[in-house]
Amino acid sequence: MDTSLETLDTPALLLDREILARNCARMGERLRAAGIDLRPHLKTAKSRAVAKLATEGHSGAVTVSTLAEARYFLEGGFSDILYAVGMVPGKAPAAAALQRDGAKLTLVLDSVAAAKSLGDAAAKLDSQFRVLVELDTGGGRAGVAPDSDDLLAVARAIEAQPALELAGVMTHAGHSYHCRGAEEIAAVAEEERQGLILAAQRLRDAGLPCPIVSAGSTPTAVHARSFEGLTEMRPGVYVFNDVDQVGIGSCAPEDIALTVLATVIGHNHRTGRILTDAGALALSKDVSAQEFFPDVGYGRVCDLGGRPLPGLYVESVHQEHGLIATADGTLPYDSLPIGSRVRIQPNHACITAAAYPHYEVISDGRVIEQWDRVNGW
Structure with missing residues (x-):
């Protein structure tokens, strides 16, 4: 399997294989040494x-x-x-x-x-x-x-x-x-x-x-x-880590292995928002990271390489809509045209992942595998 993030159906749950492996190895070594x-x-x-x-x-x-x-x-x-x-x-x-x-x-x-x-x-x-x-x-x-x-x-x-x-x-x-x-x-x-x-x-x-x-x-x-x-x-x-763990001090931003891939579906110049197809069901309504960060909303917005886009966050969510905003009201409409894609770092990985039946496992920016997961009780 080798799929581009540009062709994947969205919203999708992305799991970076290298970051995951690094996180697991670090904790395993720490407790083994103890x-x-x-x-x-x-x-x-x-x-x-x-x-x-x-x-x-x-x-x-x-x-x-x-x-x-x-x-x-x-x-x-x-x-x-x-x-x-x-x-x-x-x-x-x-x-x-x-x-x-x-x-x-x-x-x-x-x-x-x-x-x-x-x-x-x-x-x-x-x-x-x-x-x-x-x-x-x-x-x-x-x-x-x-x-x-x-x-x-x-x-x-x-x-x-x-x-x-x-x-x-x-x-x-x-x-x-x-x-x-x-x-x-x-x-x-x-x-x-x-x-x-x-x-x-x-x-x-x-x-x-x-x-x-x-x-x-x-x-x-x-x-x-x-x-x-x-x-x-x-x-x-x-x-996986998440934005909340970054705020607590348990990890660095580069240790976040889990993101949600979303597509830009609209520009609302009147309200100053960029709309994506990742809303409350795709991201969850967990706002835990707001305890640590003033402008994080329902998640931080990143480019397709997983690099945070300065100042961009999911300010509010509806069931299937996520509204991206910035603190100063300036939005990069031109660089995020309708149909373009972003990755969103979730506030709470556990809750976000619960919405999905599987992970799209990525390496070097491409999907290499799908891993299943169990939901329900």
């Missing part, structure tokens, strides 16, 4: 081809956010799978089926009620589930506090269920996505690590098993100054 395993979170890529690059040099363990992903990766040869979303008994039959088909599946929960109900469901299915206790080390989304009575209560509730096995603790430092620069991220990374270490030690002191101590976020994996006491990290978006 002596801990990389269990990449594949909710970003949802692609077996990406997973092969991301797990190279490590155990091959992966993290997923849906059981559909778990099935897809298991069928692609990835058997050590952490389903990193709070488990409920209604999903136990699908989890049990994965295990029967060869998955080494690990689940997470954060309450006594969840442990009891999952244990009952597992027993009825004649299954045994490995479980991590989810911790809240500052993100505020889910999990028990590392120093709380709830930690030991949940752990003991898991151990009390014959169909469950306590496997350790995990957390996600989601609040690192609001940091600015390496110093702030490093502080959050240390908070994440210390919370995990405290929780693991409390479990061990209570005579409870804790073989897995799992942390995860791209910013903390990039900027943590110590991984001591951890067994694995679960970053995800680092494989």
Whole structure:
């Protein structure tokens, strides 16, 4: 396959093979040097081809956010799978089926009620589930506090269920996505690590098993100054990166591997906008990068070589329309005529990629392959 970007149907999801490989190698080497395993979170890529690059040099363990992903990766040869979303008994039959088909599946929960109900469901299915206790080390989304009575209560509730096995603790430092620069991220990374270490030690002191101590976020994996006491990290978006990660300080603009190819479909001189066919469904309505950049809108506009066009951004979106603007109102209508093409760097790669069934993998500006991805739940 060798296709020009000028002839590709748009909108299209472009994935730069060289940048992707560089991103994967950098993270793999960093965690290998630290002596801990990389269990990449594949909710970003949802692609077996990406997973092969991301797990190279490590155990091959992966993290997923849906059981559909778990099935897809298991069928692609990835058997050590952490389903990193709070488990409920209604999903136990699908989890049990994965295990029967060869998955080494690990689940997470954060309450006594969840442990009891999952244990009952597992027993009825004649299954045994490995479980991590989810911790809240500052993100505020889910999990028990590392120093709380709830930690030991949940752990003991898991151990009390014959169909469950306590496997350790995990957390996600989601609040690192609001940091600015390496110093702030490093502080959050240390908070994440210390919370995990405290929780693991409390479990061990209570005579409870804790073989897995799992942390995860791209910013903390990039900027943590110590991984001591951890067994694995679960970053995800680092494989692609995006404008939000540039703003946080997790990567440089040249590390963005994922872009959306769009066609210019109109010039609106009256409102001072250039229209493209990449709107809300092609880019998403994620505005996370606006926390860091005043003029980023729904993504930065680049030329076909992936080089940012100074000052141009997607200012607003409708379902199938993206409106390009500049801060000073001056637009390059002549150099972006109707029918010309641009590439847009997304604010949040995970959400943008979810709109597409596959990647158009590019090298030296040409499409060389298509890689599939899994969507849905």
